[in-house]
Each structure stands twice: as C-alpha cells, then as structure tokens.
Amino acid sequence: DAGVIQSPRHEVTEMGQEVTLRCKPISGHDYLFWYRQTMMRGLELLIYFNNNVPIDDSGMPEDRFSAKMPNASFSTLKIQPSEPRDSAVYFCASSSNRDRGQPQHFGDGTRLSIL
Amino acid sequence: GDSVTQMEGPVTLSEEAFLTINCTYTATGYPSLFWYVQYPGEGLQLLLKATKADDKGSNKGFEATYRKETTSFHLEKGSVQVSDSAVYFCALTYSSASKIIFGSGTRLSIRP
Numbered sequence: 001d002a003g004v005i006q007s008p009r010h011e012v013t014e015m016g017q018e019v020t021l022r023c024k025p026i027s028g029h030d031y032l033f034w035y036r037q038t039m040m041r042g043l044e045l046l047i048y049f050n051n052n053v054p055i056d057d058s059g060m061p062e063d064r065f066s067a068k069m070p071n072a073s074f075s076t077l078k079i080q081p082s083e084p085r086d087s088a089v090y091f092c093a094s095s096s097n098r099d100r101g102q103p104q105h106f107g108d109g110t111r112l113s114i115l
Numbered sequence: 116g117d118s119v120t121q122m123e124g125p126v127t128l129s130e131e132a133f134l135t136i137n138c139t140y141t142a143t144g145y146p147s148l149f150w151y152v153q154y155p156g157e158g159l160q161l162l163l164k165a166t167k168a169d170d171k172g173s174n175k176g177f178e179a180t181y182r183k184e185t186t187s188f189h190l191e192k193g194s195v196q197v198s199d200s201a202v203y204f205c206a207l208t209y210s211s212a213s214k215i216i217f218g219s220g221t222r223l224s225i226r227p
Contacts, residue, residue: 004158033215043204043217056214091158097210103149104208104215106158 002026004107006092012113018080021110024073025094033104034067034077035091043091049075082114117142121205121218128195129226136190136221138179138205146207148172148181148188153202153220162190162203197225 005024013019025032033048047057052069060067064083069075079086089111093104122137140148147166151159163172168183177192188205205218 042219045214048214093159103151103161103164106151106160108156108158 004092004094004105006090006107006110008110009108010111010113012115013082014115015083016081017114018078019082019086019112019114021077021090021092021112023075023077023092023107025075025092026096026105027073029094029096029105030072031095031097031104032069032075033093033095034075035093037089037091037109038087046077084114087112087114117146117207117216119205119207119216119218121203121221124202124220124222125224126221127224127226130197131194132225134190134192134195134199134223136203136205136223138188138190138218140186140188140205140207142186142207144209146209148179149206149208149215150177150179150188150190151204151206151217153204155201159204195223195225197227199223200225 004026007022030051034046036044036046044059046059047067048055049069065079067077089109091106091109093106095104118141120139149164150162152162153159162177163174165172165181168181171180179188179190181188200223202220202222204220206215208215
C-alpha cells in the first residue's frame, strides 16, 4: 500500500513568497492531520480534518497559514506571506476511525526553508 | 490536561547494550499508548502500541508495557544495534479521531 505522500520534499524560498505544501493521505483514511516540527517546539499539531471538514485549527499559528481539503485524497497547507520563522519540517498524517487505537500514519515531511 | 513526559536525550550507548527510555503520562481517561520512531530525514513510524492496561507492545526487539498503576510506558530493548539510532517519541491518544499527544522525543545514538 502507498503511504502518505507529501510534496515537495524540500522547499527553499524567500520571505514574502507564497508556499504551498501538498499531501495525499492513505486511501480510505478519513482523518488528516498537519504537523510542524522544529527543534525549539518539537511536534505541533496545526490542524486536522475529518471527512474533508476542518475539525480543529487551534494550532494554526496565525492568519498567514491556511489549510484545505477539497476531496478525500488531497490536502494543502498554504503560507502567505512566508517568514523565516516558518522554517520547519511539515508533516502530514492520516488515520482511520475503524478501531480504537488505530495509529496515525505519517508522510516523510516537507523541509521548508524561508530565507 | 493530558501530557506525556519522556527522558531527555541524547542517549548514547554501545552496540549490544541494554536500552531503556522512560515515558510517563498524565491522562484524564484511558488512552492508547504508542512509541513512534523517526529515522534521519524521514517521518514518524509507529514502532509499537498498547491499547489497555497491562498490554505489552513489541516490535523489532523493542518492548513496552502499559502500566496504569505507575502511569508509565517505558521502552526497552535487550541489545541495541547501530541501525536503532533515531529519535523516539512516546505518545498517547484516545482514538484515531483524537489528537495525538507526543512527548518531546529522545535522540538515541548507538556506537559501533
């Protein structure tokens, strides 16, 4: 089975530019999560969706961040305008609610560097 | 609120040494407990899990037992290998519909 697929794997851009990160969850999974990982803060949950609907976006840092899930097989995380402090590794994860304790499956992440 | 506390790293061991990484949790209910592993440049992978008290999760020679009385889920391996070098995260969740609460991670380095 294909796992969670994220693109791009690496992104380097200048501050002020728009950045779009993409995620394809595992087929059949009905939950999708976006995380950010930094040395200072560790893993932070930014937002998660259930059946394409945002459930909790309380972790989104500020209005410059937005996330969408137009269908069950695709989600985007957008930063506009980007700032150097947004540099981090961004992970997407998906899961299924079919049984208790089903773990989240993570993609390999997008390493974002804002210059 | 719920939280996970794990031992600070980095932890450096020689190959074939015994490994313990401590993890304790605070929970308002009865969560499932996990250990995830992150190899360099990769995402987090589930290493093992336990869904109720006294369950033992095991995988690749690693073990952890869900201890409700001590609210702990310590990770152990009898003989580590260089390939075990990674960052290990202890975590809890109530369901796949819930947020996962992660510990801060413990970096493990194994010397040949």
